[in-house]
Amino acid sequence: xxxxxxxxxxxxxxxxxxxxxxxxxxxxxxxxxxxxxxxxxxxxxxxxxxxxxxxxxxxxxxxxxxxxxxxxxxxxxxxxxxxxxxxxxxxxxxxxxxxxxxxxxxxxxxxxxxxxxxxxxxxxxxxxxxxxxxxxxxxxxxxxxxxxxxxxxxxxxxxxxxxxxxxxxxxxxxxxxxxxxxxxxxxxxxxxxxxxxxxxxxxx
Numbered sequence: 698x699x700x701x702x703x704x705x706x707x708x709x710x711x712x713x714x715x716x717x718x719x720x721x722x723x724x725x726x727x728x729x730x731x732x733x734x735x736x737x738x739x740x741x742x743x744x745x746x747x748x749x750x751x752x753x754x755x756x757x758x759x760x761x762x763x764x765x766x767x768x769x770x771x772x773x774x775x776x777x778x779x780x781x782x783x784x785x786x787x788x789x790x791x792x793x794x795x796x797x798x799x800x801x802x803x804x805x806x807x808x809x810x811x812x813x814x815x816x817x818x819x820x821x822x823x824x825x826x827x828x829x830x831x832x833x834x835x836x837x838x839x840x841x842x843x844x845x846x847x848x849x850x851x852x853x854x855x856x857x858x859x860x861x862x863x864x865x866x867x868x869x870x871x872x873x874x875x876x877x878x879x880x881x882x883x884x885x886x887x888x889x890x891x892x893x894x895x896x897x898x899x900x901x
Contacts, residue, residue, distance in 0.1 A: 700768060700850075702748055702878055710882035715897060716775055716889035718744040725751045725767075729774035730830055730844040737776050737840075745776040746885065752846075769851045770866070771881055775888070777841040779896040786831045786841065790815050792895055793827040793843050793888065800887040801825075801847075804880060807870055817847075822865035824848050847884070849875050 704720045711717040719742060726732040726749045733747045751767035779789060791814070798809040798817050801824070809825075810818045817825035825847040832840040848866035856864045867875050 700877060701750060702881060704748075706878060707746075707748075707881055707885070711885055711889065714886075714889035715744040715893055717746055717885045718742050720746045720748070723747065723749045725749060725753065727753050728844070729772055730828065730842045733774040733776055733842055734832070741776055743776060743778045744889075746773055748773040748881070769855055770849045771845070771847045771877060771884065773881075774842050774844045777843060777892070777896075778838045779841055779892075780838050781831075781841070781896070783831045783833060783839060786829050787814060788895075789829045789841055789843060790827050792891060793829065793845055794825075796888045796891050797825045797827065797845060797847060797884065799891070800880075800884040801867065803887070804883050805867060805871060805875075807867070819865050819867075819870050822863055824865050824867065824870070845884075845888075847880075849877050849880065 702722045704722045707720050708717060721736065723732060729747050729749050729752065732749065733745065736747060737745060749772050752772050777789070781788065794811045794815055794817055798811050801807055801809045801817070807819055812818050815827040816823050825845070828844040830842045830844070832842070834840055848864060850868045851866040853861050853869065867880075
């Protein structure tokens with residue numbers, strides 16, 4: 698894939714924070730939320746990020762399917778240990794949606810709107826979404842998987858007919874193609890900085 702994501706370059710573009718300590722890019726997977734649980738083990742560091750160039754079974758809120766045209770968007774999941782109870786997962790959803798919206802605004806001077814609880818819209822159409830899943834761990838802090846999808850370089854025709862009037866990509870909003878690698882780094886930096894501000898205790 699000419700515009701494929703390169704894990705080493707993504708990692709090199711990040712400061713030594715929490716999110717992005719380890720980055721894996723898969724060519725294809727069912728869902729990055731499922732893939733990260735298969736890859737992760739008890740010793741996996743918080744901040745592991747798994748990207749997929751193509752998701753065959755991406756999930757959205759309420760079991761909705763998330764359409765992900767190969768190589769056109771950013772689809773990834775982050776392994777987190779936020780020290781929250783299961784009932785607090787909406788805090789993580791709000792954090793991730795705000796970070797996606799903020800990164801888009803910073804990088805492209807667009808004005809995204811968060812449609813609670815977990816969608817990001819531009820011009821009334823969905824450009825991104827978040828799905829946080831918490832997993833209880835015996836004798837350990839609960840795991841959280843933050844799944845994030847952003848439509849980057851799709852054209853209208855890349856979306857199924859029933860979504861063409863409800864979905865938008867950054868490229869459609871800007872009238873030009875986006876460098877996915879650069880935007881992925883900017884988005885991970887924003888997620889890392891805001892995550893550490895909200896959820897990581899001082900001195901860790």
